[in-house]
Amino acid sequence: MKTKTRISFGLAVLSVIGLSFSAHAASPTKAELKNGKAQFVENCAVCHQEDAIGKAGVAPSLTNPELLSIASDKFFMSTIRDGREDTGMPPFAHLGRKGVRDIVSFLRSKATLPNRSAEIDAQPDAHGDPRLGQQWYTYICSTCHGSDGNGYESEGAGTAIGLPGFLDKVSDGFIRETIKIGRSNTRMLSFQGPAGLANLTDQEVEDIIVYLRQQAKK
Numbered sequence: 001m002k003t004k005t006r007i008s009f010g011l012a013v014l015s016v017i018g019l020s021f022s023a024h025a026a027s028p029t030k031a032e033l034k035n036g037k038a039q040f041v042e043n044c045a046v047c048h049q050e051d052a053i054g055k056a057g058v059a060p061s062l063t064n065p066e067l068l069s070i071a072s073d074k075f076f077m078s079t080i081r082d083g084r085e086d087t088g089m090p091p092f093a094h095l096g097r098k099g100v101r102d103i104v105s106f107l108r109s110k111a112t113l114p115n116r117s118a119e120i121d122a123q124p125d126a127h128g129d130p131r132l133g134q135q136w137y138t139y140i141c142s143t144c145h146g147s148d149g150n151g152y153e154s155e156g157a158g159t160a161i162g163l164p165g166f167l168d169k170v171s172d173g174f175i176r177e178t179i180k181i182g183r184s185n186t187r188m189l190s191f192q193g194p195a196g197l198a199n200l201t202d203q204e205v206e207d208i209i210v211y212l213r214q215q216a217k218k
Ligand code: HEC
Pocket: 054, 055, 056, 059, 060, 061, 062, 064, 136, 137, 140, 141, 142, 143, 144, 145, 157, 158, 159, 160, 161, 166, 174, 175, 178, 179, 183, 186, 187, 188, 189, 191, 208
């Protein structure tokens, strides 16, 4: 009996310590947030606009609630560090790990939805028919994302979702979730449900993802 009490007490202490550790790691200091904002204004606002709200055809919103909710820190850090080749997004490795991390903390401070990135990145890979995916892509997605998926280069409002700079850094879950829920207050609407721009089935969404993955290998 006594041993049991001691064990559960020990566990309670451990979980309290664990909680305070993770809370600390997740919340940046005021100085870090201030630096992140300053770095954003200096390096990013020219394209991503003030408060990172984005501008169609110029640069996407970085404070969009759905993006912040599904994108991991790893996605943000590596995209900012490496940029996206063959698009208008330049690499920022010269800001250093701390500079980039502070910018990500600043962007995260604008989040209004819970961070679901771990769950989304753990989703299974897509399985489907790339030929059917291509038909849907050409029919619905190419108007904004370009027939080759090169985005703004083809005068579309959407980003370059067919290029390695995007595809190499995202999970199938990230793409799946973006197609299903869209991004509020941008031209990227949801493509599922009665309110969607189209009402794609789960399998049709899988087909599109498989098509995008196959294209990128060419
Ligand atoms: C009416 C225009 C439009 C259509 C049609 C459209 N998109 Fe988008 N899409 C966008 C925009 C705009 C964004 C970026 C949001 C922003 O600017 O902040 C985007 C973003 C995305 C992203 C995230 C890319 C990134 O850089 O993080 C994916 C994935 C995506 N779209 C997939 C699709 C797929 C698949 C289809 C077809 C089923 C589709 N989109 C159709 C406009 C569109």
